[in-house]
Amino acid sequence: MEEPKSPQEVENLSPIYKHIFGLMIVFSIMIAIVLVLTSMALYYSSGAAQLDLSRPGYNDVRDQIDKSDDFLNYSSIGSLDAGLINEYKIMFDQKIVKIESVDSFGGDPLSPVSLGISTESIQ
């Protein structure tokens, strides 16, 4: 077992060793900052930020997320015959009809007229 260092020996140590504890804390904080910045960059660049409705500003729409999982997971295993294909086609057609019933991102809500910033809107 190593013997405790005398005050004289401590005095003779390199300045790095004298402040090793403080340096470790600073180093830990620096690593934490780098990791946080990296994760935030990934969060914004991956598109996760755009899908994250838990962010402030989305309170009013958060509860309107469609949580009903009415999508049957079509089994990838099993045999295949004309009847099964027909069933699959019916299921697929129903989904297409449902999807096309909504004009997603249609309309023109960003037009100057819609925003009330066009002179046409006051004429």
Next chain:
Amino acid sequence: MRISKKIITAGLFVSVFFCGLFLANVTAQTALTTDQQIELIRSNCISAKTTLNQLHSSDALLRVNVGQVYESMSAKLMENFNIRVASNGMNNTNLVSAVTNYGILLDGFRADYIIYEKQLSLAMAIDCSVKPVAFYDSVALARTKRVKIHDDILGLNQSLHQYRLSLDQFEIDNQVKLGGVKQ
């Protein structure tokens, strides 16, 4: 001959004069419209920003809900069906290429939405009472990005129909096998 030269010269002067008069009038009108519009943006700044905020939220919700449906079409239906077809030893090349094309379009939709959301956030961050022209331009840019997303949606729908046609063709091509393979 001299008279006709004078007449032509006079005619040219008159034409130039009236053209100048017309252009000056048009310029004045444009400036007036722009000034009017700038004033309108300033006066309706709060209501425009409120509309943008609401649109930002509702579009995010739409992105989540619509995205889920389009993802599920691929992950839960088409891909699983293609695997099943392959595991039954049938040729599914057309179906696979239709799903691949759908996947590319879905990636495009995801990327375009990110671009649109960033542009809309930029527009929302501009103080329209201080910088009305920058606000107008930024909103116009966001508008074009939103149109692009709508085009992506139409492309995805078209791609689903393409897959459906491939499915019909697959059924025709494998009529014998499908009749023979029992569940």
